Amino acid sequence: MVEKGENVQMATVSSKKPNVLALFKSYSLGEFLVVNKFSHEFNVSILYLSDLVALNGYKKTLSIINEYILLNKINIVLIDVEYYPEFDFEFIRNISNSVVKVSIVMDDALMHDFNSITAAYSDLILTVEPISVLLYRAKGFKAEFMPLEGDQSVFYERDGAKDIDVLFCGTMSKCGRKEYINYLRANGVAVTVIGHGNNFVPFEELGAIINRTKIVLDLSKSHLISPTAPETKLRPAEEFFSYLLGMRGRPIVSGLCKTACISEYAPSLSLLFSEDEVPTFTSFKECLDLINLLLEDETRRVYHAEKLHSKVLAEYEDRAYLKKLLPKIRKREPFVYEFKPRPYWYEKIVAQARVRRLSSFPFRHLFEILSLLWSRPRLTLTLHKEICITYIAAIYRRVLPVRLREKRREFFQ
Secondary structure, X not given: OOOOOOOEEEOOOOOOOOEEEEEEOOOOHHHHHHHHHHOOOOEEEEEEHXXXXXXXXHHHHHHHHHHHHHHOOOOEEEEEOOOOOOOOHHHHHOOOOOOEEEEEEOOHHHHHHHHHHHHXXXXXXXXXXXXXXXXXXXXXXXXXXXXOOOOOOOOOOOOOOOOEEEEEEOOOOOOOHHHHHHHHHHOOOOEEEEOOOOOOOOHHHHHHHHHOEEEEEEOOEEXXXXXXXXXXXXXXXHHHOOOEEOOOOHHHHHHHOOOEEEEEOOHHHHHOOOXXXXXXXXXXXXXXXXXXXXXXXXXXXXXXXXXXXXXHHHHOOHHHHHHHHHHHHOOOOOOOOOOOOOOHHHHHHHHHHHHHHHXXXXXXXXXXXXXXXXXXXXXXXXXXXXXXXXXXXXXXHHHHHHHHHHHHHHHHO
16 A cells, blocks of 8 residues: 555645646656646646565556555556666556556657557657657557646746857757857857756756847757667667757747747757747858847847747647647547557567566565566567576675675674
């Protein structure tokens, strides 16, 4: 039984709002933004699955979740377990069907193949990548775009002078970003950079800085391969490509602050904004020319800022967004999709990830590991051996050092 306050956080309390349970692997900035967004219209409580699984294993964790849903009259479950493959298709399928299941995916450009299987049993998929909405719909799933940043209580227009010409917020290490900044500075543009490396900028401070800015610079290019992605080894063809043009949240927060934003071209950006709202560029020279034009022509710069501001308030601000989303998630429809057997590579990733996590408590979860292997007949004998070796190695790493410490203690006593 779930004790009050045990691995549970309550974001809001109101008897008039529907109840939402958010299932997260652990705390992160993305999860904070999701909870903050949905708290405008729902009572949101949070369960952190990593702690629950470590204590209880996967089967008991599912029982705890379903009991919590029943006792707290949960209407909707938000599920964000991206990059944690142990929380797989079967895990989501076994969550109570009395609730609307909403999967949230944030890094779908890299993880789409994996995410599309894990989230397949959801009633709705929310993704921060507009192009992914079309990819999910092409597979027959219900999907909608979800902007992460949209809180007008944090990002809003403030009075004051705009004393920063060009602002870039983010890490400089991603492909091409440092070269863009250096090129602009070499050609006389004063570019202010914040948030590089581990220097995280709190949202309140970021909102204040954007309000002091004439032009926010958004660079879309990023590396395609992430070394932590669980399926990277099974996607060797992706290593051939150098980068990906993806959308960031800067145009939305700039729009909330009524500040002009220009962006490096990204296909997904054109699905949300026009050139009047977010002017784009494709080269160093185009970027420089566009910045110089907007710095010299205040009327044009204000025009772009006002167009962007109006669009964001109407479409992507949290309350405006939820108003459109609510009819799509309030009612659960019968699930009629027919699935084929899950592919071998998917089963392999899930099995290996679960064994690694359960091996933290090697003896407590031995039966569950054996059940995991037994329930996945598609896994080959070779993989069974590989997983068993992983498990034994985990026991060796965790148990043997304890035994050695005990022997050492006995020796010196």
